[in-house]
Amino acid sequence: xxxxxxxxxxxxxxxxLKCLKRDGAIILRDAxxxxxxxxxxxxxxPHFDREGDRSxxxxxxxxxxxxxxxxxxxPSSAPLFTHDVTIAMADAxxxxxxxxxxxxxxxxxxxxxxxxxQMLHRDxxxxxxxxxxxxxxxxxxxxxxxxxxxxxxxxxxPGSHLWEAGRQPTPEDPVAEAVMPAGSLLLYLGNTWHxxxxxxxxxxxxxxxxxxxxxxxxxxxxxxxxxxxxxxxGLPDDLRRLIGYQPHGLVGWFPDHQDEWNxxxxxxPMVIAAARQHKPAAE
Numbered sequence: 001x002x003x004x005x006x007x008x009x010x011x012x013x014x015x016x017l018k019c020l021k022r023d024g025a026i027i028l029r030d031a032x033x034x035x036x037x038x039x040x041x042x043x044x045x046p047h048f049d050r051e052g053d054r055s056x057x058x059x060x061x062x063x064x065x066x067x068x069x070x071x072x073x074x075p076s077s078a079p080l081f082t083h084d085v086t087i088a089m090a091d092a093x094x095x096x097x098x099x100x101x102x103x104x105x106x107x108x109x110x111x112x113x114x115x116x117x118q119m120l121h122r123d124x125x126x127x128x129x130x131x132x133x134x135x136x137x138x139x140x141x142x143x144x145x146x147x148x149x150x151x152x153x154x155x156x157x158p159g160s161h162l163w164e165a166g167r168q169p170t171p172e173d174p175v176a177e178a179v180m181p182a183g184s185l186l187l188y189l190g191n192t193w194h195x196x197x198x199x200x201x202x203x204x205x206x207x208x209x210x211x212x213x214x215x216x217x218x219x220x221x222x223x224x225x226x227x228x229x230x231x232x233x234g235l236p237d238d239l240r241r242l243i244g245y246q247p248h249g250l251v252g253w254f255p256d257h258q259d260e261w262n263x264x265x266x267x268x269p270m271v272i273a274a275a276r277q278h279k280p281a282a283e
Contacts, residue, residue: 002158002174004186013088016187020089024161024192027178028085031185032142036076041144041206043074044108052110061196063115067108069226070208071235071243074108081106081210082239086140089187090212093138097214099249103242104137104213105221109196110206111152117198120157120169123211124190126220130165137190137213144206147180152199154178154186154207161191169193215248 005019006027019026044067052065060066070077081103094101124136147153155175177197178186188194190211199205213219223232223243232240247253 002176004156004158004176004178006180011085013085016085017089017092020093020187020189023158025156025158025176025178025186025188025194027180028185028187029180030183031083031085032080032183034183036079037142037144037182039076040074040080040208043076044070044144044206047073048108048110059119059121061111061115061118063112063199064196065110065112068106068221070106070108070210071239072227072231077208078235078239080140080142080208081242082236083140083185086185086187086210086212090138093135093189094212094214097134098216100215100241100246101212102215102219102244102246103221103223104211104217104219106208106210107221108206108208110204111196111199112204113151113199113201115152115196115199117155118195120155120193120195122191122193127217130191132165135161135189135191136217137211139188139190140210140212141178141186141188142208142210143178143180143182143184143186144208145182145204147178147184147205147207148201149177149179150199151201151203151205152197153180153205154194155197156188156192156194158192160193161189163191212242215246216251219244 004025004027005023006029007016008029011028016026047067048065052067055066056062067073090101123139127136141154155177157169157173158176160169180186211220227243232243232245
């Protein structure tokens with residue numbers, strides 16, 4: 001079976017980006033400590049038990065628990081959203097096409113024994129559009145427990161982010177499994193075909209998946225409703241901006257908080273550059 005490249009700390013960001021753009025996915029082993037994994041998992045546990053089955057479906061699975069509103073449920077998860085390598089890769093992959101980006105969705109997922117293999121899909125397909133050469137989003141999947149070959153590791157098709165529009169996976173396409181210990185980070189592009197694996201083990205595996213999408217796109221998850229305002233007000237500034245409390249140029253501005261905007265929020269430089277590039281020749 002095809003393997004996903006795995007790197008260990010310290011992480012060379014140039015090497016991570018090169019692999020991510022070539023293969024569409026990479027595993028960063030031991031990106032966070034086991035204590036943080038256990039703390040986040042413990043904070044999510046009562047929510048999984050109480051309402052994790054509400055999203056069961058043919059696509060999501062009938063032996064898989066899911067939670068949104070992660071920051072409202074697990075305060076300890078905040079550092080996982082702003083991990084330095086994740087942000088560096090989002091910068092490199094997304095900022096070529098936007099002024100800033102934001103968290104598109106955040107989902108805690110627990111796959112239980114007896115779950116079957118999920119159909120392969122692209123996360124970026126939530127936008128129902130494909131733009132050649134442009135990644136609409138990047139995903140960061142955190143293993144909160146060990147991912148083994150038996151307990152439903154994420155499956156990916158390396159290189160599928162480079163396929164021509166309309167191509168679908170076939171049984172002949174090689175599939176790789178994200179086998180990794182707790183604390184590992186699986187980064188993959190929005191156009192990479194992937195899906196949850198079948199759990200043939202005796203226990204579940206748990207993950208947190210955060211997506212980062214171009215700032216001019218509507219967020220997949222409505223963070224303004226998912227994250228109570230009181231929780232958002234208590235987040236670090238960089239994370240609060242990531243969940244959507246920032247404009248993208250002239251989109252999403254709010255007059256009472258103009259003093260909080262960064263220069264990068266404004267669209268004028270991009271507009272001026274585009275205008276100069278397409279300015280007709282003088283008569």
